[in-house]
Amino acid sequence: MFVVPMARLAWLSVTTPETGLANYRDVLTDGVSLTVIWRTLRMMLVVTAVCLLFAYPYAYVMTVVPPRTRAVLTTIVLLPFWTSLMARTFAWVVLLQKGGPVNDALAALGLGDVRLAGSATGVTIAMAQVMLPFMVLPLYSSMRDVDRALVPAALSLGARPAVAFLRVYLPLTLPGVAAGTTLVAVLSLGFYVTPALLGSPKESMIAQLIAVKVQDVLDFGAGGALSLTLLVVALALLGLVARFVRPGAALGMSDEGDRR
């Protein structure tokens, strides 16, 4: 189901317009493709980091509030699923555009005229918001499983709050961090709509480039080569994350982690 089109894409990428690795050579040498791939990766890292930054405390709060507040918080996270992606992105366009409320607010704060819509910053904000549920939910589910007595226990044993967090809480929530970051990273790699609408054409992401190649220029070979490159990068990232944050095996786990 998924393999057949992928195989066909791979086939196209080495046969069209002529047999050989020319398409891949182009990816590496045409200047545009590499820039776009690099820009996409950077965007992915930033979006994932921003998501993690907001989602970690948010998910934590969800585990400590009473059930009714938790229901409200969950609804807020899931809200994006109830509106269409297009609608949300357009909402961000309205909010972030020149002369829009966010611009005005920033100007009022004395931050001057910050360009948001049509910029990488705008895309980051909108994408991070869209991705938030994919980060919050895995984090929440791993935090919920952490025994509430562990941090008090660490404190009573002489750990400063920051140390209790680093040695006890964080290691136990790493599986959630791994799941969330992987999801968000992979999803933002293939993201098309938001960068297309909110970003500037001069800062297009790889998904847009592929669309241009396939739809406008009808260069299926180049599109295929780009797609496969994207896939390989995504898989490599997955592997990397899985290797770094093997569930539970981290920071607090090893005796050596503590050595100074």
Added chain:
Amino acid sequence: MPDHSPGAGVRVRDLTKRFGSAARPAVDAVSLDVRPGEFMTFLGPSGSGKTTTLNMIAGLEGVTGGEIRIGDRDVAALPAHRRDLGVVFQQYALFPHMTAAQNVAFPLRRRKLPKAEIAERVARTLDLVRLGDHADRLPRKLSGGQQQRVALARAIVFDPRVLLMDEPLGALDKKLREQLQIEIARLHRELGVTVIFVTHDQEEALALSDRIAVFNEGRIEQVGTASDLYERPATRFVAAFLGDSNAFEGTLSGGRLAGDGLDLRAPATDLPDGSRAALIVRPERLRLSGAPGSGDNAVSADVTDIVYQGAFRKVLIRFGNGGAGCVREAIGALSDIAPGDRVTVHWSPDHAVLVPA
């Protein structure tokens, strides 16, 4: 163990905790002195404030009012991680991603002890709780009893002056519980550490404690040795909470307690004339005689049931005023009665206690 850490005293004055806008404080002006090296047990029903009090002493719960001194130090300004107290939690609270040895090493590493000393102390303490061969197991590979021993080892390995335990045996079955009770008593003896132990199991409290503080609705009703509490309860609650008791209510006047068709001799008391009071007599202090009658230290009753309990039998009775009571008789000193008989129960004045009603 070569380096004893003699325990510190714990002094609590008017300690109060109010959660949010709750009408009744969870802990209400509790005052208590735990002597250095003493084994003090907090005993009381669920929700009576035992855990909250313990957590305030540990620094894990904020204090609404009052004072806590550990040794000669006011700990108000000390956060939990600087109080140097061992805490054992009901559900063990072992770090699941660390082995038994790493769990026990945790407090020592926080104190930045040299590696060799840490290894030596961890091994010694695991031996002390008989877990020497399980050092490298993760908690989930240990039984409940073994996990609690690791928790115990972790709480004592840094020689705290006070050990706080919140229902540490609550999650274990009866046999394991008794075994660990013996072990805890031994550790207390050998280490000389002050212990504050929370339970709502009376037998456990009686078996382990030097003294017991009985909690009820956020207050301490009475502090005393097991026999103090049993023989001389200070309140109705203590009398009812620890073991069975017979109570006769009335109004005090001129050394007598009258009411409900009874007129009994009242033991010496500080309660003023005219106040309501209850006379408490323990079941094994009552004697039965066949003929009905009443007097200074006697009331009449109907036998409702007789229950044999090994070396004792329990005679359930109903007094003339409708109140229920019971008498405990040792096998070998049985009176000749049967359910339905009308009898007289009497007692020696020394064995009656007067408490406010």
